[in-house]
Amino acid sequence: MMTRDDLILLASADASGGIGKDNALLVRVPEDMRHFREHTVGQTIIIGRKTLASFKNGQPLPNRKNVILSTTPGYQAEGxxxxxxxxxxxxxxxxxxxxxxxxxxxxxxxALVGFCGRAVITRFDASCDADAFLPDISRETGWLCHDEGEWKTSENGIRFRIQEYERLVQS
Ligand SMILES: NC(=O)c1ccc[n+]([C@@H]2O[C@H](COP(=O)([O-])OP(=O)(O)OC[C@H]3O[C@@H](n4cnc5c(N)ncnc54)[C@H](OP(=O)(O)O)[C@@H]3O)[C@@H](O)[C@H]2O)c1
Structure with missing residues (x-):
């Protein structure tokens, strides 16, 4: 599998790698939302059909090229x-x-972690009830965390930090 440095996994996860529950995010941290916007505006995002359905009115995010993965026959998403x-x-x-x-x-x-050359993950200092999880991004799976980020406290009280990873080895 060839990794690409321009392909970046961007996610937020709780202490156990949980990312969602009932097709919604686990927590809403305004600083993380801003961080997501700052990274992605003007760029391309890849999401699954269910994540698109979880967005406001099921609409693609504005000012970004939205690419949706779906095998559903005839499925279309305006914009x-x-x-x-x-x-x-x-x-x-x-x-x-x-x-x-x-x-x-x-x-x-x-499906795509093996192609990503970088990962940027917001870690929440919280344990939530999740039914969707991140794949393992660690030394054992060929990733190096080159910036652990500083713990900060969100305006809603949740502690979080933003970790940056790069590939140690090609997978
Ligand atoms: N914390 C975060 O950073 C973060 C970010 C995004 C989402 N989430 C959460 O993640 C959860 C959703 O995850 P999910 O796994 O259930 O859904 P998902 O990955 O958003 O979407 C799944 C759908 O994407 C399509 N798909 C996936 N891989 C594909 C492939 N290789 N080829 C073609 N189509 C493919 C399929 O659509 P068809 O069924 O149409 O074939 C599949 O049913 C939600 O709770 C959401 O809030 C969290």
Whole structure:
């Protein structure tokens, strides 16, 4: 599998790697939302059909190229590009300028983590009841955390830090 430095896994997770429950985020941390926007505006995001459905009115995020993965026959999403599989996704990505963010959910992270050269993960100092999880991003799976980030306390009281990872080895 060839990794790409311009393909960045972007996620937020609780202390156990939980990322969502009942097709919604676990917690809403305004600073993390801003951080997500700052990274992705003007760039390309890749998300699964269920994550798109979880957005406000099921609409793609504005001011970004939204690429949706779905195998559902006839599925379309206005204002977004829909691709049926990883091969089709990479055909689209070959023509893309700038950074490309893999933005979940779980099945999309799992399908694409092996291609990502970088990962930026907001870690919440909280344990939530989750039904969707991040894949293991650690030394054991070939990742180096080169910036652990500083713990900060959100305006809503949740402690969080933003960790940056790069690949130790090609997977
Ligand atoms: N904390 C975070 O950073 C974060 C970010 C994003 C999402 N989330 C959370 O993650 C959860 C959703 O995760 P999820 O795994 O259930 O859903 P998902 O990954 O958002 O979407 C799953 C759907 O994407 C399509 N898909 C996935 N891989 C594909 C592939 N290789 N080829 C073609 N289509 C593919 C399929 O659509 P079809 O069924 O149409 O084939 C699949 O049912 C929610 O709780 C959400 O809030 C958290």
């Amino acid at each position: 977004a590009v829909v691709v049926k599989n990883i091969a089709e996704l990479f055909e689209i990505l070959n023509g893309v300028q700038g950074r490309i963010y893999v933005c979940g959910g779980e099945s999309v992270y799992r």
